[in-house]
Amino acid sequence: MPPKNEQMDLIRRGVEEVISEEELERKIERSIREQRPLIVKEGFDPTAPDIHIGHTVSLRKMRHFQDLGHTVVFLIGDFTGMIGDPTGKSETRKRLSREEVEQNARTYEEQIFKILDRDRTVIDFNSRWLSPMNLESVAHLAATSTVARMLERDDFAGRFKENRPISILEFLYPLMQGYDSVALKADVELGGTDQKFNLLVGRDIQRAYGQDPQVVITLPLLVGLDGKEKMSKSLNNYVGITDPPAEMFGKLMSIADALMMDYFEILTSIPENELARMRKGLENGTADPRETKALLARTITAEYHGEDAALAASNTFDRVFRDRETPSDIEETSLKAEGNRIWIVRLVVRAGMAKSNGEARRLVVQGGVTIDGERVTNPEEEVRVSRGTAFVLKVGKRRFKKIQVV
Amino acid sequence: MPPKNEQMDLIRRGVEEVISEEELERKIERSIREQRPLIVKEGFDPTAPDIHIGHTVSLRKMRHFQDLGHTVVFLIGDFTGMIGDPTGKSETRKRLSREEVEQNARTYEEQIFKILDRDRTVIDFNSRWLSPMNLESVAHLAATSTVARMLERDDFAGRFKENRPISILEFLYPLMQGYDSVALKADVELGGTDQKFNLLVGRDIQRAYGQDPQVVITLPLLVGLDGKEKMSKSLNNYVGITDPPAEMFGKLMSIADALMMDYFEILTSIPENELARMRKGLENGTADPRETKALLARTITAEYHGEDAALAASNTFDRVFRDRETPSDIEETSLKAEGNRIWIVRLVVRAGMAKSNGEARRLVVQGGVTIDGERVTNPEEEVRVSRGTAFVLKVGKRRFKKIQVV
Numbered sequence: 178m179p180p181k182n183e184q185m186d187l188i189r190r191g192v193e194e195v196i197s198e199e200e201l202e203r204k205i206e207r208s209i210r211e212q213r214p215l216i217v218k219e220g221f222d223p224t225a226p227d228i229h230i231g232h233t234v235s236l237r238k239m240r241h242f243q244d245l246g247h248t249v250v251f252l253i254g255d256f257t258g259m260i261g262d263p264t265g266k267s268e269t270r271k272r273l274s275r276e277e278v279e280q281n282a283r284t285y286e287e288q289i290f291k292i293l294d295r296d297r298t299v300i301d302f303n304s305r306w307l308s309p310m311n312l313e314s315v316a317h318l319a320a321t322s323t324v325a326r327m328l329e330r331d332d333f334a335g336r337f338k339e340n341r342p343i344s345i346l347e348f349l350y351p352l353m354q355g356y357d358s359v360a361l362k363a364d365v366e367l368g369g370t371d372q373k374f375n376l377l378v379g380r381d382i383q384r385a386y387g388q389d390p391q392v393v394i395t396l397p398l399l400v401g402l403d404g405k406e407k408m409s410k411s412l413n414n415y416v417g418i419t420d421p422p423a424e425m426f427g428k429l430m431s432i433a434d435a436l437m438m439d440y441f442e443i444l445t446s447i448p449e450n451e452l453a454r455m456r457k458g459l460e461n462g463t464a465d466p467r468e469t470k471a472l473l474a475r476t477i478t479a480e481y482h483g484e485d486a487a488l489a490a491s492n493t494f495d496r497v498f499r500d501r502e503t504p505s506d507i508e509e510t511s512l513k514a515e516g517n518r519i520w521i522v523r524l525v526v527r528a529g530m531a532k533s534n535g536e537a538r539r540l541v542v543q544g545g546v547t548i549d550g551e552r553v554t555n556p557e558e559e560v561r562v563s564r565g566t567a568f569v570l571k572v573g574k575r576r577f578k579k580i581q582v583v
Numbered sequence: 584m585p586p587k588n589e590q591m592d593l594i595r596r597g598v599e600e601v602i603s604e605e606e607l608e609r610k611i612e613r614s615i616r617e618q619r620p621l622i623v624k625e626g627f628d629p630t631a632p633d634i635h636i637g638h639t640v641s642l643r644k645m646r647h648f649q650d651l652g653h654t655v656v657f658l659i660g661d662f663t664g665m666i667g668d669p670t671g672k673s674e675t676r677k678r679l680s681r682e683e684v685e686q687n688a689r690t691y692e693e694q695i696f697k698i699l700d701r702d703r704t705v706i707d708f709n710s711r712w713l714s715p716m717n718l719e720s721v722a723h724l725a726a727t728s729t730v731a732r733m734l735e736r737d738d739f740a741g742r743f744k745e746n747r748p749i750s751i752l753e754f755l756y757p758l759m760q761g762y763d764s765v766a767l768k769a770d771v772e773l774g775g776t777d778q779k780f781n782l783l784v785g786r787d788i789q790r791a792y793g794q795d796p797q798v799v800i801t802l803p804l805l806v807g808l809d810g811k812e813k814m815s816k817s818l819n820n821y822v823g824i825t826d827p828p829a830e831m832f833g834k835l836m837s838i839a840d841a842l843m844m845d846y847f848e849i850l851t852s853i854p855e856n857e858l859a860r861m862r863k864g865l866e867n868g869t870a871d872p873r874e875t876k877a878l879l880a881r882t883i884t885a886e887y888h889g890e891d892a893a894l895a896a897s898n899t900f901d902r903v904f905r906d907r908e909t910p911s912d913i914e915e916t917s918l919k920a921e922g923n924r925i926w927i928v929r930l931v932v933r934a935g936m937a938k939s940n941g942e943a944r945r946l947v948v949q950g951g952v953t954i955d956g957e958r959v960t961n962p963e964e965e966v967r968v969s970r971g972t973a974f975v976l977k978v979g980k981r982r983f984k985k986i987q988v989v
Contacts, residue, residue, distance in 0.1 A: 316755060
C-alpha cells in the first residue's frame with residue numbers, strides 16, 4: 178500500500194467533501210499498520226441498472242481506492258426494490274421480483290468492470306441482512322434516530338413545511354441504508370452530494386451499534402447533456418457507458434462549451450496542469466473550442482471502446498458535420514422528445530421532409546434517408562433520440578436538416 | 584343476544600366517547616343477524632400486573648360486552664415489554680424476560696376474573712404476531728401512516744415543539760398497537776381517554792389492511808386517592824383489587840368528599856336515579872357525607888371480598904375512628920411516603936411516639952402498638968403506607984395519632 182499522504186492526495190482529487198479528513202487519515206494509517214484494506218461502500222439503485230457516465234464519477238473514485246489496495250463493495254439496494262412502494266401511489270418505486278433484481282445485477286456486472294477492478298470488488302445485496310430482520314431488530318434500529326434528525330433532511334423539511342405527507346416508512350429508508358454500513362462494517366461510504374444526509378445517518382447508526390463511524394465522501398453531481406439537470410436516465414440527458422461509440426461521441430459533442438471543462442475535470446484523468454493550460458487557451462482564444470470538445474469526446478469514448486473506435490467515431494462525426502457541409506449551412510429544427518425513441522417515418526414527417534407517412538415510408542425503403550451519415554432502410558425502425566443532443570437527418574441527395582432534440 | 588337498543592344503552596353507560604355510535608350500531612346489527620359475537624379488545628401493560636380499581640373502569644365495560652354475548656380479548660402487550668427501551672435511557676421501560684411476562688400474565692389472570700367472565704375472555708399476547716414480523720411487513724405497516732399524523736398526538740406535538748427528542752421507535756409503537764387490532768380483527772377497542780390517539784390510529788391501520796375499522800370507546804380516567812392525579816401504581820394513590828378488605832375500605836374512606844359521586848358513577852352499578860337522589864341529599868344537607876362515603880366503601884369492598892368481609896371492614900373502621908374516639912380528637916401528623924412501605928420501628932419514632940429505635944422496638948414487642956386497631960408485634964414488620972390515605976397509630980393504652988401520608 179502506498180504511504181498515507183499519497184493515498185490522501187488521490188482520494189481527495191475531484192471530491193466535493195470528505196467527512197472527515199482526520200478520520201480518513203486515521204483509518205488509512207491503521208489500514209497500513211494492520212495490512213487490512215479499507216471497506217469502501219456505495220449503494221446502487223436496483224431498478225435502473227443502466228450505468229451512465231454520471232455514475233462513473235463515484236465508480237472512478239472507487240477505482241482509486243482499489244488502486245490503493247482497498248476493497249470496494251458495490252451494494253445493490255435490492256431490499257428496497259423488492260418492497261417497492263407499499264401504498265402503490267408511486268410509479269417510480271416499482272416493485273421488483275427476485276428475477277428482475279438478479280437480471281439487473283447481471284446488467285450492472287457487465288458494465289461496472291469497465292471501470293472497477295474485478296479482484297477488489299464485492300457485489301452484495303442488502304436483502305441479505307434486511308430480509309431476515311425482525312421487528313425487534315427494527316425497533317433497536319429505529320431507536321437510534323429521532324424525528325427531529327430526520328426532518329433535517331432538506332426534502333423532508335420542505336415537504337413537512339408545505340404539509341405534504343411523509344410516510345413513516347420514508348423515515349425507515351435512511352435507517353436501512355445506515356444499517357447497511359453496520360452490516361458491511363464500512364470504513365468509507367461514497368455518494369453524490371444529494372446523498373449527504375443519508376450517508377451521515379449511516380455514521381450515527383454505526384456509532385449506535387458500537388462501530389467506528391464511516392468516513393463520508395461526497396462527489397459532485399454531473400450535469401446532464403442539457404446543461405441544466407443532474408444527469409439521469411429518466412431525464413434522458415445522459416451518455417450510457419454501453420452507448421455505441423458514434424452515439425457516445427455525438428452526444429458528448431452536443432454539450433454546451435461552458436460544460437466542457439467540468440466534464441474534463443470530473444470524467445477524465447488528464448492531469449490538473451494540462452487542464453489549466455486548456456482552460457487558459459479557451460479563455461484567451463488560442464485554443465479552438467470545437468477541437469477541445471472533440472478531445473473530450475474522444476477521451477471518454479476511448480475509455481469505454483478503445484482508441485480505435487473513438488477515432489472512427491470522431492471521423493464519422495467530422496464527415497457528416499464538417500467535411501460534407503458546415504453545420505451553419507444546415508437548416509435547424511427542434512423536436513420535442515417524448516420517449517427516447519421515435520419512429521423513423523414519423524421523424525421524417527415531423528421534420529417537414531415528407532408530406533405523409535406513405536411518402537416517408539417510400540423514401541426510407543428506397544434508401545434515401547440517413548441519420549448522422551448512417552442509412553436507415555427499415556421503415557419500422559425506432560430511432561433513439563436523446564434530449565439535449567442533435568443529429569443530422571438527410572433525405573434524398575441534398576436535403577439536410579439538423580434536428581435539435583429538446 | 585339482547586336487541587340492539589338494549590345493547591347500546593348498556594354500552595353507552597359511563598363511557599366518555601364512542602367513535603362512532605353509528606358504526607357500533609351497524610356492527611351490533613350484523614352481530615345479531617349473523618349470530619357472531621363482537622371482538623372487544625383492550626391492551627394491558629405487561630410490566631405492572633397489579634390491577635387497581637382504576638383499571639376496573641374498562642374491565643367493567645368489557646364485562647358489559649360479555650353480558651351482551653360478546654367476546655373480550657384481554658391483550659397483554661408483551662412484545663413491547665420484551666423490547667424494553669433499547670436506548671437504555673428510560674427506567675420505566677424495563678426489559679422483561681419471557682418468564683417475567685408469563686408470571687405477570689398469571690398475576691393478571693388471578694385478578695381479572697373477579698370482574699370478567701372466564702368463558703367469554705381470551706387472554707392473548709401481541710408477541711404472537713409481532714415477534715415473527717419481518718422488516719418487509721414492518722415497511723408495509725409503516726407506509727400506512729404519516730409523520731404529520733403522528734405529530735397530532737399531544738405528547739409528541741408538545742415534545743416536538745419544545746425540541747425534546749422523539750425517537751423513530753416511538754412512532755412505531757402506535758403502529759404496533761394498531762396492528763394488534765388487525766391481527767385480532769377487533770370490532771371494538773376500549774381504553775382510557777389518554778389512549779384516544781392510539782385507538783384511532785388502530786382504525787386507520789385496519790382500513791389500510793382492508794378491514795372494517797374498529798369502534799373506539801374511551802372511558803373516563805379515575806382520579807386517584809389524592810384527588811389530583813390519575814390513579815396509578817407508580818403514584819401510590821391507588822386501591823388494588825387484591826388489597827385486603829380493611830385496607831380497601833380505609834383507603835376509600837380517605838378520599839375527599841368531592842370525589843365520592845364520581846367514584847359511585849364510575850365504579851358501581853348503582854342505578855342513575857339512586858345516584859341522583861344521593862347527589863341531591865348531599866347538596867341540601869339531608870344526607871350524611873360520612874355515611875354516603877361508607878356506603879361507597881362498602882359497595883366496592885363487597886365487590887371484591889363479599890358482603891360479610893365488607894361489613895367487617897366497616898365495623899373495624901368504625902371502632903377505631905368513631906366509637907373509641909372521634910377523629911377530630913386525635914392529633915394529626917403527616918408522613919412523607921417514600922416507597923409504599925415503612926418499617927414499624929421507624930414509623931413509631933417518626934410519629935414522635937418513641938425517642939429511639941430501641942424504645943420503639945420494645946413497645947412493638949410488648950404488644951403496645953396497633954395500626955387501625957390491628958396489633959403489630961413483629962419489630963421487623965414493614966407497614967404498607969399509601970399516599971393520600973391516613974391511618975391511626977396507637978402506642979400504649981391512650982396515645983393515638985392520625986398519620987396522614989403525603
